[in-house]
Amino acid sequence: MGIDAWVPRIAAPYAPVAVFIPYADQTLEVPIAGTPEEATVPPIPADVIPAVETPAPVPFPQPQPQFVPEPEPPPPILPPVPNPVAMPPPGIPCPHNWDDLAAQVVACTACPLHLTRTQTVFGVGDREARWMFIGEAPGEQEDLQGEPFVGRAGQLLNEMIRAIGLKREEVYIANILKCRPPKNRDPAPEEAAACENYLKAQLALVRPDIIVAVGRIAAQNLLKTATPIGKLRGQVYAYQEIPLVVTFHPAYLLRSQTEKRRAWDDLKLALRTFRQRQQQ
């Protein structure tokens, strides 16, 4: 009976060779006949080969191998967006601890918006959040209450956050501007520039794994571009070396309910990006 055995190269003809016999679980000294080139392993005595049990019949139909989908390739992180806008020089330097930073924002007079604000709107949420949502600027309610996204748009933002499995308190929410522009007009480039270091300092303190730019103004200011939001969506960018995904502003979604499906696509892209970053 032939048995598979690994036979080492033989030093001399007729020398006994130690052969490991699989299944027999022992090593035998066996004489090898012929020259090394011709050497063959003689049959193994039957008494050292244990009886091999007949395998149990395989049930039919056989279980199918489980389908494991190919992992999706990570979305590419794009370089800075073309179509840049001219920005004024960057604003004031900022302290990198929460208390000093918050105190500096409360007392800020870096742009004329301090003259018309009720109060500054610093930011809210978990200061160690993995997700950071960045909006445009405080509106009327935010200016009154001192907290970002507390009006109707804020309710919808909360729902968007819930859709990715998180609560408002588990993310960090901030705005491009810390003060309300009169009549909710768009932030002027000088106002955004004066405020930018506050946001950068908040980002440096939170160190999130992903940023969601909420709306056109946030996206264009963060990416320093005039490209329309429709062209910015669907890609992953980087701001301060953190992946950034663009979605619609909830105030726009309140007016254009049919766009909610596309906003969900953006959040799914953000989720994918976030999960891939967790695996790195």
Ligand code: URA
């Ligand atoms: N819209 C924003 O972009 N930010 C807010 O805080 C409120 C409304």
